Amino acid sequence: MLARLRSAALFGVDPSLVHVEVDVSFGLPAFNMVGLPDSSVRESRDRVRSAIENSGFEFPAKRITINLAPADVRKRGTSFDLAIAVGVLAATGVVTRREFDGLLLLGELSLDGRIQPARGVLPVALAARRNKLVLYVPETSGREAAFVPDLDIRLVSSLADTVAVLNAQRQAPTPVRTPFEARRPDGGEMADIKGQRTAKRALEIAAAGRHNLLFVGPPGAGKTMMARSLPGILPAPGFDEAVETTVIHSVLGLVPPREGILGQRPFRAPHHTISDAALIGGGREPRPGEVSLAHNGVLFLDEIPEFDRSTLEVLRQPIEDGMVRVARAAGIATFPASFLLVAAMNPCACGYAGSAARTCRCTPLQIIRYRGRLSGPLRDRFDLTVQVRPVPAAALTGSDPGETSQDVRTRVAAARARQLRRYGAEPSWTNADLRGARLSRHCALEADGRRLLQRAVTRLGLSARGYDRVRRVARTIADLAGESVVGAPHVAEALGYRAWGDT
Known part of the structure; x- marks a missing residue:
């Protein structure tokens, strides 16, 4: 019999869907895998065999052929284990479900049938949402996938658990979706x-x-x-x-x-x-x-x-x-x-x-x-x-308290908010991202500041890149001061950070 399922492969940080085709036929016992699998994928034959047997199922003593399509994409990693094992059990009739087109299975199998955490769950979850697929992931990876909205997620803990869910013998739990909450980073004060x-x-x-x-x-x-x-x-x-x-x-x-x-x-x-x-x-x-x-x-x-x-x-x-x-x-x-x-x-x-x-x-x-x-x-x-x-x-022995990180972060957040309002839908999040015409438009200098920068270009030998970077820094200094125009004081402070006579 033939079973078709879906999993996913990663190239860099980009996921691509992989069709896992499993054919179990009569012949000398063999386990062949095609479709450009690397060594970690080929090793899945031993993990899949042990996981099936240790989960209480019979591994078929037949000719098993696994095709990972498209065949011109290199398949790497261990997250195909779950799809391959379910495909083998579906092809032998243990899994009674015949339709898998709307599912995507991801997970590495232990020898005892438990499903280990998988890499790349979040990018795969985003791909599953784009393709309107139901995602089966390990319980330990469910929280990561749960942050993708409008995605149907099923959590499974073992191969036996997955078979029971697919045979409608039990209901798979879904992850608890919690709102995103930013955390203060660890580090210095x-x-x-x-x-x-x-x-x-x-x-x-x-x-x-x-x-x-x-x-x-x-x-x-x-x-x-x-x-x-x-x-x-x-x-x-x-x-x-x-x-x-x-x-x-x-x-x-x-x-x-x-x-x-x-x-x-x-x-x-x-x-x-x-x-x-x-x-x-x-x-x-x-x-x-x-x-x-x-x-x-x-x-x-x-x-x-x-x-x-x-x-x-x-x-x-x-x-x-x-x-x-x-x-x-x-x-x-x-x-x-x-x-x-x-x-x-x-x-x-x-x-x-x-x-x-x-x-x-x-x-x-x-x-x-x-x-x-x-x-x-x-x-x-x-x-x-x-x-x-x-x-x-x-200063070392003094007891004067300095500004806290929270005090400085408040001013930084206010400056970032000004940049966000100023750039709107433009492809610039911060002043450092300004290039070309956007730099000239948003970092225009008043007359005194322009003359000061012109003199600095001559005396300091600033390169064109250095000239633009001074303008961006001056724009940020003006934002911190709450001013819309970049003036001579802002340019002067920005020039003070071009040490060693850098060009």
Whole structure:
């Protein structure tokens, strides 16, 4: 007999429906699988056999042929197990239901027949809704799928449980749908940062306009602490942003079981030994990298000169485009990568160049070589560069409470709200997204500010990219001040963050 069911495959973060055809016929016992399955899919024959037998069913001693269509799409992963096992039982008459066109089954089987959590449940659930299918998923993944509205979901815990539901012997439970609730991210508190008024102001500007930020200062000045406090002053993510973020983490199996959707902005801080593919995404089977895992959140590169030069240079495209395209023979995988980049570095190898308290041991040539590890084109993509000074003893021992993250977040949220009202339906969420004609229209400078920026272009040697980034930062500073016109004071402050004479 022949049984036809549906499951789903992932290429990058994009799901595609897979037709699972199971034919059980007379002949020498065999279990053949066609349709470009990879090794993890081919191994399902042993999991399926053991799961069927340990669930109390008889595995047929016949010729079994599994076809995964379309045959020109590589099938990867273990989430086809449930559909294959149900297909075998349907083809042998154990499952009496004959019609499966409206169902999509997803899940990995244990040897005892239990269904394990599956990767990519959220993108598959979105595809099931688009195709008006009923989704069967493991109980542990139900909360993740439940955040997709207008989708019929059935929760199953084992192969035997699934057979009973399909044979109408019992009713499958449906997940409890809870409203989305954003959560405050874990991390630092702004009130714990002593001194560093300029750096904290830069953090506020970066959060308000989603501008890239570079801290330069000696060891122990608080660069890492300030970077880790940034998620706490970002506005809470909306539902659509949370779904985008969760889709990426779901594909990699990083969504905690029973948690569902990620209610806080991600903060990623990879080690400096990371490879190109791990940072940007890719591999033989395209997978999202750290820049995509930081989508809608913060990517922090501590001690950025210690990263491999070629690894850093691959950041240029996602910084500008907000996405990563990985080309492979099977197709092009596109990963979203709209993140706020924060980096920290010492002024030299020993860390004390320009320090009044410690003597720098580096020669001028060593300082130039150390700073040269961060290329000019990449440095030019930082909107804000802040020279972080050591915290004075009076500030360290003082008891004056600083502003809390909540205080700063309130101002940031107000500035973001102004941007949202200003851009409306335009494809710009923040000032950092402005390009071309939209940049000229929304970042028009008053006369004094325009003359000031013209002089700065000549004296500082600003590139065209640097010129545009100053205008975007000035627009954000004006938003924080509640002003509709970008004036000379806003331009002057924005120029103050172009340190080292960057071009």
